[in-house]
Amino acid sequence: MSNIDLDKPRYDQSTYTGRAKHFLRLTNPLNVFASDKDLDEAKKIVNEYRRSRRMPSGYDADKLWEKKYLYDSAFHPDTGEKMFVLGRMSAQAPMNTLITGGMITFYKTTPATVFWQWLNQTFNALVNYTNRSGDAPISTTQLLASYCAACGGALSTALFLNSKVKNMPPIFARLVPFAAVCGANFINIPMMRSNELMGGTPVFTPAGDRIGESKRAAQLGIMLVCISRTCMALPGMTLTPILTNIATKRGMFCKSPMMVIPFQLGLVGLCVVFATPLCCALFEQQASIGVDKIEPELQNVVKRKCPSCKVVVFNKGL
Structure with missing residues (x-):
């Protein structure tokens, strides 16, 4: 055995x-x-x-x-079904390399900005749907609303910032896609998990006894996920434009301008391969929240079931 x-x-x-x-x-x-x-x-x-x-x-x-x-x-951890290949966590690095590379390479024209931001949010929606919770399935209406809101947030942020940085140094324009992705994350993730915000997420004692559903724990978990997702995008979408800008100023691409594309893809790929797992690891999957910070009615349940407990735990999601 x-x-x-x-x-x-x-x-x-x-x-x-x-x-x-x-x-x-x-x-x-x-x-x-x-x-x-x-x-x-x-x-x-x-x-x-x-x-x-x-x-x-x-x-x-x-x-x-x-x-x-x-x-x-x-x-899938809940249903046991084989997930669509592009929605799997193992597809994050290659797909995000291509999409992020496209966003930071083709950022100068409005059609290119619209296309790459739309593609990024479409991929995010696919990943969120593929990795949805079996206990709290995402409705088609919720998925569509989240998708439209994230696309709208990313596009409006990118187009607005692009209009403001036209007369600034090129490096500012290169960083616009990162700002747009950050804005979309803080729209997309809360909307995809709005059922938790409205109904609460299950919380447990450290020993595993279920206490109930806490909206405050859901708020904390979603905030932690937004932070980790933003950190995932940070290296590839900031270091790559900065290093590309430096290389361009030094004339690296004067003879072969198209070499900037593989240069950026290589940098993004290197960043994404490590940033994805290392940023997922920033916070424990089983997060904790102080008993004094959850709803009063749940505090009473904890006092009854586990008087010595100072925290309760919950699955924060990814």
């Missing part, structure tokens, strides 16, 4: 290092190239181990965890 618990992450989630290791494996872009045969085998191995608690023949702990992370990268 084995003592490995596949229902919990392999690494200590109370430390940043442990969370970073977990998300580096979960968002590994190489997983997007796994065949259906490999994914189905991973699902079979994980399910058999959960049922029997016996190590499969020819497997050790490392190989078992490898299959588990491959399984987690492709199958």
Whole structure:
């Protein structure tokens, strides 16, 4: 019999290092190239181990965890269904590299700005829908409203700022896409999770006893996700324009102007591959909030169920 618990992450989630290791494996872009045969085998191995608690023949702990992370990268945690490939976390790095690269390369004309901001928000909507919670499904109306609001927020921010930076140094224009993405994040994420804001998110004692649904915990979780998503975009969408601006001033692209495109894509890709998992790891997945900060009626439930508890925990989302 084995003592490995596949229902919990392999690494200590109370430390940043442990969370970073977990998300580096979960968002590994190489997983997007796994065949259906490999994914189905991973699902079979994980399910058999959960049922029997016996190590499969020819497997050790490392190989078992490898299959588990491959399984987690492709199958929905609530429904168990295989997710659409472009909506998986493993597709974040390659897709965001292309989209972010496009946004910061083709930013000078209004049609290009509209197209790349629209494509970015369409991809975000796909990711949010693919990774939706099975316990609190996103309605078509909610998804459409969030999509339209995020597109509108990103486009209006980008077009407004573009009109203001025309007479400023080029570096300011290059940073406009980042400002637009930040604005869209703070619209898109709260709207996609508006059911939590209105009805609350489940909160538990540290021992796992359910207390109820807290709107204040939902507000905290959504704020933390907005911060981490903004931090994810920060390196690729700020360092890349700054370094490109420096390289352009030094004449690196005078002889081959089109070389700026692979130059920027390379920088963005490098940033995104590491920024995605490292920023997911900024906050614990199981976040905590002080008992004195939740709703009064829930405080009474905590006092009754767990008088010694100073905090309650909840899933903040990604």
